[in-house]
Structures are given as C-alpha cells and as structure tokens.
Amino acid sequence: MVAKYLFTVKSTFNSVKQSSKYASVVIRKHSVWTQDRVIKSPYKDIEIPNLTLYDYVWQNLDRWPERTASVCAETGRGYTFEQAFNLSNRFAANLRTKFKIRDGDTVAVMLPNIPDYSLVSLGILAAGGVITSINPIYTAHEVQRQLKMSEAKAIVTLPEVVPVIKESLKIAKISIPIIVVKINGNPAPEGTVLFNELSEDIHTDNSVLKEVRRSVNDICFLPYSSGTTGLPKGVELSHRNIIANCEQINDPINAMHNETTASHQDSVMGVLPFFHIYAATVLMFHKLSIGAKLVALAKFQPETFLKTIEKQKTNIMMVAPPLILLMGSHPAATEKTFEHVQLVCNGAAPLAASDVERFLHRTKRDIDFRQGYGLTETSPTVAISPRRSKRYEATGPPVGSTELRIVDGDLKNLGPNETGEILIRGPQVMRGYRDNPQANKEAFTADGWFRTGDLAVADEEGIVSIADRLKELIKVKGFQVPPAELESLLREHPSVSDAAVIGVPHQSKGETPRAFVVLKNGHKCTEKQLSEFVNEKVAAYKHVDDITFIDSVPKSAAGKILRRVLRDQYC
Structure with a gap:
C-alpha cells in the first residue's frame, strides 16, 4: 500500500542559497510537459554518488567530528x-x-x-x-x-x-x-x-x-507499508534509492537545511518517529549527512516538546498535523518558543489553510510555506514546491530526475488540469515489495512506472496538487491504519460473520477507524466486547471504538468492499 506523505515547509535559507555546491542547479525554461504528456522535473538531473548509504552519511565526517550528531531532548x-x-x-x-x-x-x-x-x-x-x-x-x-x-x-x-x-x-x-x-x-x-x-x-x-x-543497488532499508487489501508489505529500498532522494532534496530551491560551517550547525527537531520513512530519510540520514544536530524526543508531551524547541534553539522541524495544531493553540507556544525556527515540515497529511495561518501567526515570522508529496515506496520525496511559493494548496513540481504521469482508468496520459492517478518514475522509486510478485505486478506498469493509487492534478507548469486517494488507507495522527488488518481481526471474533472498516473525520486525530460488523445468526455481541477484542491486539492508534452493526457489508461483483457506499449510507 502506498504510504503517502504530504508535507509543508517554511524556510529562510540564505546559506544554502549562497553555497557554491549548488551553483550549477538550474530550472528548465521550457515546458515541463512533453508531447506525450509526461511531466519532467524542472530541475537539473541529480548525480548519484557510487556509495553505500553508510559511506554517504559519513563522507564529510572530517568537516565536523566534534559537532553534536544526536542528543536526547x-x-x-x-x-x-x-x-x-x-x-x-x-x-x-x-x-x-x-x-x-x-x-x-x-x-x-x-x-x-x-x-x-x-x-x-x-x-x-x-x-x-x-x-x-x-x-x-x-x-x-x-x-x-x-x-x-x-x-x-x-x-x-x-x-x-x-x-x-x-x-x-x-x-x-x-x-x-x-x-x-x-x-x-x-x-x-x-x-x-x-x-x-x-x-x-x-x-x-x-x-x-x-x-x-x-x-549501491543492494537493499539497505525494509520498512513495511500498510495495505488495504492484505497485510503490510516490505518495501525494498536500496542504498541508491535513499541516496538519490537525499541528493534530490539538496537542491537549493527545495532544500530543508543550512550548510554546516565553522559558525553554524542546524538544530533539527526529531519528533516524527524514525521508524517512518519520512523521518528516516529526510530527517535522520539526510540531516546527519550534512552535519546537522538531531534532537531526539522519545516521548511526546506538549510542554516538553515546546520547551525543547526553545532550549535547543531548534531551527528545523519535521512534524505532523496534530503538532501544528498544538503549536498554533497551546498557551505555552509563544513567539519566543519559535524564535530560532527557520523551517517547519508538516508530514503525513495536509493541513487546512486556517490551521497554517493560526500557527504562522504565533511565530510572527515572514517565512515561506510550501508543500510536498511523497510515499514510502519513493524513499519518500516525489514533489515539493519551490521556496517562497504562495500556492499553499499545491505540492510543487517533481524533484530532480523524476518524471510523473497523470492517467485515466485505462492508464492513458491526461494533460494539464485533468484529474487522474499519479504515476512516478525516478531513481528514488523502490526496488519492489519483498517476496510479493502479485503486489509488484499491481504496483508497476509494464514499462516500469510506479502506480501510487493517488488522484492528482497538475497545471501547465507541472505543479502537482493531490486531489484524493484511490486506496483507502486511514491516517490517524499521521500513522497508517490499514482497514484490512482491522477487518481481519474483527472476523476472528467467534460472533462475527463479516466486517468492513473505513476512516472517518476526527477533530484531533485527523481520521479514526469506524467499523461495520455483521454478526453470525443467533449470536450476540456488544460494541464494547468487540472493541476490547481488537484493541488488545493492536497499537493504540489503530483502536476501534466506533462500531456499527449492519445486516450485510456492501460489496462489488468481484467481492471488493464498497467503502464509499458505507460512507454514503452511514456517514
């Protein structure tokens, strides 16, 4: 299953802009759309070092051996x-x-x-x-x-x-x-x-x-991406995949860091979990490779989180929507809290403009606000808007060496301002799902394009906006919750004949699972009993506390659960 990441960036990066390392990067002057309706990156193609990820991270160790690499918040x-x-x-x-x-x-x-x-x-x-x-x-x-x-x-x-x-x-x-x-x-x-x-x-x-x-082509990282039609699948990411993504976000227009010098070192907030691909690549591996200090926060508590931002003089933050909401509303979040913050990257789900504006009002800083798009299967970054972009609804064009297609149901290419599934080709795309040829067949086209399952639209300039998702992964506080996993557990209960789970809006969680259950003839079971049966087997963010008993689960002729019908009837 595609693990999607939408993120927002705000930044003031003079040192990166001035760095000679990036002087050769240019934006194409011609159209990013080809005659075949393929979107090409407007940025110069990247060069991928012939290194393992381990050697890539440590390649500039001699420049900052005494700098702090990681510290407990x-x-x-x-x-x-x-x-x-x-x-x-x-x-x-x-x-x-x-x-x-x-x-x-x-x-x-x-x-x-x-x-x-x-x-x-x-x-x-x-x-x-x-x-x-x-x-x-x-x-x-x-x-x-x-x-x-x-x-x-x-x-x-x-x-x-x-x-x-x-x-x-x-x-x-x-x-x-x-x-x-x-x-x-x-x-x-x-x-x-x-x-x-x-x-x-x-x-x-x-x-x-x-x-x-x-x-460089060997597998180095194996995160498991949740699926809606089966169990989580192992995403095989090579050294080359992750290094390519690090190089793609080194572009000065997309960069989320400052250059480490004798007088400056970025202080990066490590609150997003390192076991997620977004934090693993963009936060941990990449930021260590450029000599930044990683501030690790093991357990989230609002007051500790806010105090750490100020105490550690944090200037780079990777967060999820609930944290943005907290920073925009918590009494302890003041202008002084964000005094040193230069960049905030919101991951896992999009934010309403009003939520962003409320947070920016707290910071009282004249900064850029950008969005990006990525997936576990793409290491993760695919597209990100350029610095100082004011198009808050858009994710930007594809990063360097990346091509996109927007296609209809027959996989025929669509043009500007037409909505369809987004397909990706680039060096950051995974090798494949481990030991799962059927999933790989479904995920890749015959000519090697990765199918995201996400609906998107791109304008004449190749600026991508994510419209919806074809797949039905539930995002609870940025965490992936696959309906199929919860449905399988519900069906294990001796009184349950069938079950379906959908994601419904939730004020603080973003989304939360709602289950629809069909009981076996002659069986009785309460909502509380079912909740306890499932919840003891899964992490807290996967808990099912909203259960509706129905006569039958609506399904297609092929047996696929019609979740949209459930939404229309009950939500």
Whole structure:
C-alpha cells in the first residue's frame, strides 16, 4: 500500500542559497510537459554518488567530528559525530563476529526516538545488514508478523519492550538475539545483550568490516507499508534509492537545511518517529549527512516538546498535523518558543489553510510555506514546491530526475488540469515489495512506472496538487491504519460473520477507524466486547471504538468492499 506523505515547509535559507555546491542547479525554461504528456522535473538531473548509504552519511565526517550528531531532548545525553562513527563501527563489527550477521541479513530496530537510533541503524548498515524498522508501541501480534516476513536475524530494542519481543518470538516460534539499548541504570533483562557493551568495547576488532561487500543497488532499508487489501508489505529500498532522494532534496530551491560551517550547525527537531520513512530519510540520514544536530524526543508531551524547541534553539522541524495544531493553540507556544525556527515540515497529511495561518501567526515570522508529496515506496520525496511559493494548496513540481504521469482508468496520459492517478518514475522509486510478485505486478506498469493509487492534478507548469486517494488507507495522527488488518481481526471474533472498516473525520486525530460488523445468526455481541477484542491486539492508534452493526457489508461483483457506499449510507 502506498504510504503517502504530504508535507509543508517554511524556510529562510540564505546559506544554502549562497553555497557554491549548488551553483550549477538550474530550472528548465521550457515546458515541463512533453508531447506525450509526461511531466519532467524542472530541475537539473541529480548525480548519484557510487556509495553505500553508510559511506554517504559519513563522507564529510572530517568537516565536523566534534559537532553534536544526536542528543536526547530531555536528558542532554548524546554523541558527537566522531563518537557516533566509532560506536556504530564497533557495534557493526560485533554484529558480524558475535551474531554472525552477514551481507543482506535483516536486523530489526524497535526503538523510540533516542540518540542511539542513528548509531544502531548505521551500525547495521556498516555490518552489511538491512534495517527493518518496527513501531515501538506495536503489540506482540504485530511484531511477530514483521519479524517473520522480514526474516530478521536479530532485534534491537529497549529493556522495557523486551517482554513484548519475547512474546512475539513465542508466537512466531522463532529464536533470535535481543539487543537492548540501556538509557538508565536499570539492569538488562535476562537473555538479552547490551548494545552499550557491544558499541563501547574498545577491544573490538573492526577489521572484520573489510569483509562487507555491499553495492549501491543492494537493499539497505525494509520498512513495511500498510495495505488495504492484505497485510503490510516490505518495501525494498536500496542504498541508491535513499541516496538519490537525499541528493534530490539538496537542491537549493527545495532544500530543508543550512550548510554546516565553522559558525553554524542546524538544530533539527526529531519528533516524527524514525521508524517512518519520512523521518528516516529526510530527517535522520539526510540531516546527519550534512552535519546537522538531531534532537531526539522519545516521548511526546506538549510542554516538553515546546520547551525543547526553545532550549535547543531548534531551527528545523519535521512534524505532523496534530503538532501544528498544538503549536498554533497551546498557551505555552509563544513567539519566543519559535524564535530560532527557520523551517517547519508538516508530514503525513495536509493541513487546512486556517490551521497554517493560526500557527504562522504565533511565530510572527515572514517565512515561506510550501508543500510536498511523497510515499514510502519513493524513499519518500516525489514533489515539493519551490521556496517562497504562495500556492499553499499545491505540492510543487517533481524533484530532480523524476518524471510523473497523470492517467485515466485505462492508464492513458491526461494533460494539464485533468484529474487522474499519479504515476512516478525516478531513481528514488523502490526496488519492489519483498517476496510479493502479485503486489509488484499491481504496483508497476509494464514499462516500469510506479502506480501510487493517488488522484492528482497538475497545471501547465507541472505543479502537482493531490486531489484524493484511490486506496483507502486511514491516517490517524499521521500513522497508517490499514482497514484490512482491522477487518481481519474483527472476523476472528467467534460472533462475527463479516466486517468492513473505513476512516472517518476526527477533530484531533485527523481520521479514526469506524467499523461495520455483521454478526453470525443467533449470536450476540456488544460494541464494547468487540472493541476490547481488537484493541488488545493492536497499537493504540489503530483502536476501534466506533462500531456499527449492519445486516450485510456492501460489496462489488468481484467481492471488493464498497467503502464509499458505507460512507454514503452511514456517514
């Protein structure tokens, strides 16, 4: 399933604009539409370095070894770039020697946003491994599924999450090492290994890392994107995919950073979860590659969040709509709170203009406000509006080296100002879904275009606006909730014959799941009983608390649930 990201950017970036590194970037003067009705990027094609993601992130380490790479927003615990490099390398060497991780092996990361997240991730890459990220609030049922699908050889987590991991391994009937990151004085759980000991062992022989043989086309990151017609699918992203996306957003007109110099280092708010592709690429990997400081906020609390913005002199923020709403309305959010903020990137879902204006009024700053569009399958950035754009409803043209098509139901190209499904081709597009040839056949056209399932319209200048989505993923506070997963769980209840789930508007969540349930003949069950049955098996944001009992679920002749009919009849 396409995991869509709409984001908003506001910025004042003089240092990037003046950087000679980007002097050669130009915007095409001719039309971005070809005669065949393909939209070409107006920006110069990117050059993709022949590096692994690990080498890409560290390639300029000698320019800022003593700068802070990552720091905990609450405790101040953190690492310099030099420390992060050394610690991640020792961890990598121990992954190969003590846990026999080999090139292409998958290692799961189930952590909140802590300073060690990037060290763990880069260590896995240095060992030749593949990262699969897991939401740290997942239940054992959800975790075991991803561990099995990804064939993870080890998992890294926090001590307090170990009981969930052990239960998931029991359900999956597998046994893999559990590595824990200890961030306080509590003892490590029995049967686990400390990440801290693996990374801080100065006697580690790093020469074993010379055995690693990974190329730019090898898979390095395996996030799972939720589907509406089945279980989540593993999105295979290569080193080249993610590096290409980093280079695409280095364009000075699209850039979301300042150059790191002797007198300046960006302070980037890490509140969006690193296990999501948007935060992983645009926030973590990219910002570390340009020498920015990553401020990790593990647990969201409004007052802590707002104080951190001011205390850390945050100038770059990646957030979701609920945070924008909070920053525009919370009593503790003042002009001083946002004194140093230069850029705010709103991810996961669009915002109403009134919500944006309310927030901007709080900041009292003359800044740009932009939108962009991306997906898990595209690493994620596809399109972003240029600096100082005032077209708040639009996402902008495609980034460098990217082509788009707007097509009708027969996949025939449409022209300017015509609404259709958006198709993408570019170096950031995933290799494919892991072990899922049917999904790949549905996702790609015969000539290699990726089908997003999203409806869009583009004007004469190639400026894209997302109109709607063909697929029915529910977005709860920016998190993906696949209806099929909840429907499957509802049907597991002994009293349920059939079920359908749709997303309905919610004042604070954006959307929330609403279930329609058909009971078996002669069975009785309450809404509360069904809610408890489902909710104990899924993360809190997937909870179903709104259930309607109906006689039958409307379906097409092919058996597909007609969710629009449910909306028309009940919403």
